[in-house]
Amino acid sequence: MGILVVGSVAFDSVKTPFGNKEDVLGGAATYFSIAASYFTDVSIIAVVGEDFPEKHVTFLRQKGVDLSGLERQKGNTFRWKGEYGVDLNTRTTLDTQLNVFADFSPKLLSSHRPKEYLFLGNIDPDLQRSVLEQMKGPKLVACDTMNYWIENKRESLLKTLSMVDLLVINDAETRELADEPNLIRAARLILTWGPKMLVIKRGEYGALMFSANSVFAVPAFPVEDVIDPTGAGDSFAGGLMGYLAAAGVHDDAAMRKAIVMGSVMASFTIMDFGPRVLGDLTYPEIESRYRAFRKISLFEDL
């Protein structure tokens, strides 16, 4: 039971039109695991440096996240610095210091191998496969990727894709991966490469899902006080996978609810810098936003 997630744990320095913060807790595995923790057990495989403070470990542990796979290496933790444009839709990376993340080699403990749900965060596709190969036949394997791997490790990425059930990427990545400007054609093409389902994240515009027999489209939950979109995509993936793991099924109806749940989790993340709002939720608050989401999306038949 439960989810294993492999990915980054980092410090983010972020500037948005609403302020800036230095060295807040970040990273894909961080946001993913906090979001998923409301639904199921989550274990992280990641690496941090000597500068990673105990308070972050305590915070994640209090969320119930299993950190037995969080390696601590000599050196500094991965650092990312970025700035968002006025409408928060454009992001510029100002600085990336991989630090200990540069030599990350994910090692699973025996307790990790039987996990039924695996999320391969945005890392080298070679490493994604090395994790997958250490698992004992998971029930559902999902992965993320980014333009860097699409451009520089395409062959390896395609090999990884042939082994996963679900690909969760954004719209620009979908177009680039398929080399096709039309998102639907791009999605159809990617589905011939292995993944049975493709979920496309579109930020403030919502999400799309494509599978052999179904298309699902949802807007994003409209949030009045968007402060910082960092981590929204990873919170989305965490909510999605968390919901699926708790449900124990991933048929079309469950996938749709899982995508909405992912959107719900992302809508909390963007309300502040870092993962504090996401981390401070109660399950009734999550349920209540899911229901509000349904209310804003419903329309009757003719």
Added chain:
Amino acid sequence: MGILVVGSVAFDSVKTPFGNKEDVLGGAATYFSIAASYFTDVSIIAVVGEDFPEKHVTFLRQKGVDLSGLERQKGNTFRWKGEYGVDLNTRTTLDTQLNVFADFSPKLLSSHRPKEYLFLGNIDPDLQRSVLEQMKGPKLVACDTMNYWIENKRESLLKTLSMVDLLVINDAETRELADEPNLIRAARLILTWGPKMLVIKRGEYGALMFSANSVFAVPAFPVEDVIDPTGAGDSFAGGLMGYLAAAGVHDDAAMRKAIVMGSVMASFTIMDFGPRVLGDLTYPEIESRYRAFRKISLFEDL
């Protein structure tokens, strides 16, 4: 009964990644009236030049559009030339020749004044009010506008807005009009200026509606063969107003269905250059896409 629409009838020359066409029938009133014609009676107030061919008049008349308010003036018809970027989300205007549209002064016939639904297309807000003042108390007044009027005729535009029930604009216009990057805050502000409802068009990302008591969000209908987005926004408005006029009510449930109907009509328009696909529909095809739309948007309660 029925709708009166005032706006442009034009020739468009459009280049997209999928081809280009010169001098196809275009203009906001054109797309609006064809889309609305499937639901109710539509009358156009517009102006064309001596170069406007009889075949276009015949085409619109065959759609049941009342052209008694289509003036023919000495000179040439309004011409617009534009080019779309590779993902069709960005548009560059290459040339605008207002021609007879420059001196357009909308004059209503006595048959136009009792129309219950009025759509003030994107023209000078002074002219929008002059049309509104010629009407005999319409049941629902909607309007569109654009960045040019927001920047150059703000006072007049605000006066028009204070007199309309429904404003239908895109997201960039919403942000610019309210001078507020957050769309929800922008919408809330604009609602204090007069309109009881604001519908925000987001192109391939769908639409949002805000009123005092309700928020509604829908994605766009995913279309595989997008050829030319020109006229999508006007077809959306036409489908929306057409549906409302046929329903005879504009409560929250009707507004939601009307917005989906607008999205349906827009999803046909973008399948080719010009309004031919939009003009060649049958009502069962429209109903069928509405139902497909519901299918791709539905998700269950928790």
